[in-house]
Amino acid sequence: MISPFPKSTSLAGEGRIVVKLAPNDISSLESITYQYPLKLISPTPTAEQRSVLIFLLSYGGGLVAGDQVNLAIDIRPKAKLSIVTQGHTKIFRSITPDVVTRQNLKVHIQDGAALCLLPDPVQPFESSIYEQTQIFKLTADASLCLLDWVTQGRTALGENWSFGRWIGRNEVWFTTEDENTKDRLLVRDTVKLDSANRSIGSPSLRESMYEHAIVGSLILRGPMTKSLGEFFLAEFAALPRIGARDFRSAEAREKDDAVPKSRLEQWRSTRLGEERNKQIIWSAANVRGCIVVKLGAATVEAARNWIGSMLLQEGSIEQHFGEQALMCVR
Template sequence: MSSPFPKSSSLPGAGRIVVKLAPNNISAPESITYQYPLKLISPSSVAEQGSVLVFLLSYGGGLVSGDQINLSIDIHPQARLSVVTQGHTKIFPSAVQNIVTRQNLSVEIKTGAALCLLPDPVQPFENSIYEQIQIFKLAASASMCLLDWVTQGRTARGENWSFRRWVGRNEVWSAADAPGAKERLLVRDAVILDSANRPAGLPSLRESMDGHAIVGTLILRGPMTRTVGEFFLAEFSALPRLGARDFRSDETREKDEAAPQSPIQRWRAARLAEEKEKQILWSAANVRGCIVVKFGAATVEAARNWVGTMLLQEGSIEQHFGEQALMCVR
């Protein structure tokens, strides 16, 4: 007996989010579609939120071996979108070595529009194989805040960078705004963590991570992230440098240390002490107008607290996208 219902035109794991600016100047979802194992949920938008909020989920809390996710996002001019998750994206083990779990994201951000993508980290289980490609195309005045991070696995089960392979690639492109113009690649950030195919003589993946439980990348681009990008660059410049010498006399140093500190100086001193205690290493650089921050930490919570503290201290992400955009890094 044939089904009376028409066949679906979408493929398993396919999804699409389209966000527009409503007449009342509030960002609103125009359409949200998805197919198993992908799931997208968006609460009602209100003016106080600052952006449309979408939860990126999967049935069962993770991706099973061989799952394929293909999500496209289109943000219309002046609209804003925040994408978050409800916990670690778990990558379950691959039963066979040639079965790869994949997740692809394609994003177009139009003139004056903005995306804030601050999810929980990816958690690959032992013997899992995972690849993700995220491509972002931004108009000249578009903005983006992207966080991409991966953990060592399930520490409660003794996992410590024991997955087979994790590959992540982020590309940021300047869109062709005028007729005849060409798209221009601004940043291509690729990370390959492979424990199964390491050349002879090199340390294991676990040894090469040097005690870090999590590593990640934060990419900032556009006018809405300009001040937070400058904040990261300034704080990185203020970090103590190896081999740096203090040429002050003992008397001058004692006076400087006894002098009252400003709130930002006290916050920085406390943060530096925590970075040393929690083994947080990080760097920041301007790459073709994109601020790229690389970081690692001894624990997942230390990294989460560090990212959240930095973004909350500067404040512009919460201002532009609303406090709900930061729920995964609080």
């Protein structure tokens, strides 16, 4: 029997999202398509929404060995898109090292447009092999907030950086609509965690993680994340330095401690205590106009609470994208 329906032009694991600005100045979906094992869900928009919200999912809650996902996103001028998940992206084990699970993301963000990608962490299972490439091309007035993080695995089953290989690469490019102008690479952030191919005498992958349960990168670029980037740089500059000494007299210290602290100073003091107690380490740097924050923590929840606290304290992500954009870091 001949099917009356035309053949699908998309391949397994392929998806595409196009977001535009509607005439009422509300961001809306122009189109959204996906094929198994990729799944995309967008709740019904409301008049109060500050950005289009899309859940990036996979059938069964994870990617089976050998799955290939390719997602393309186009955000038209002045539109805004938030992407979240409904839990850890699980990477199931590979039977042999040559069976690789892959995810590829290509994003084009046009002038005045913005993307906020704050997902739950990736959770590679024991013996899994995973590679991820995310490429973002931004015009001069485009904005990006990207969080990419990975955990040690399923601690309840005793997993502790016991996967085979995890490779994550993020690239941020400056682009223009001029076909005669070449795109310019701003940031290439690559993390390679390999438990098998290690130099003789070098520590194991587990030992090299220094008891951290999670590591990650936050990358910020553009006018909508400018104040957030400045906030991270200022807070990093205010961190106590190793070997720093307080040369004030005891009397001067007591006098300064008696002065009422601002809300920001109170919040910072509490945060610094949590960073010490929960073994949270982080850094921030300006790289060709992009703010790159690297972080690690002894527990997944400590990292989630820390990044959520930073974003909520500064406030611009919620202001531009809405509180739903932050649901994975609360």
